[in-house]
Amino acid sequence: MKGAEAYVNDQWQSSGLADLPRGPDAHCVKLRFIVPRDAQFTGLLTRICEVAQRHLYEFYRGREVTHKPVVGSVVGDGSGDGIELEFTVAPE
Template identity: 75%
Template sequence: MKGAEAYVNDQWYSSGLADLPEGADGHCITLKFIIPRDAQFTGLITHVREVAQRHLSEFYKDRKVTHRPVEGSVVGDGSGDGIDLVFDVAPAQ
């Protein structure tokens, strides 16, 4: 079974991690991951969110990054494989 780090790394460009907004303003960022329905379980989705949040925190150094509740299954493309992870990035101080 594929792990959270692999999903994030494999989908770096398609998820939106490679094209993050810059600037001192606050941002709402939605990352989209494709995780097959038969592989989706709460622990994996939570871990993917944690890995993505870690990468966002590294990119937005010294800014608070918080996650919103996970939206999954039948999100986006209607296939049931899409997971939207939404994060809020605080404005720079």
């Protein structure tokens, strides 16, 4: 089974991590990862969120980064294999 680090690293470009907003203002960052429905379970989704948040902390050094609850296709609208993560980055 594929782990959270692998999902984040493999989908760096397509998730939005490669194109984060810059500047001192607050930002709302939405990341989208493709995780097959049959592989989606709470622990994996939570861990992917933690890994992504760690990368945001590194990118936005010294700024508070918070996240909204994880929404996957199984727990969300049931439309597919994607999960959407939404983070708020505090201003400098």
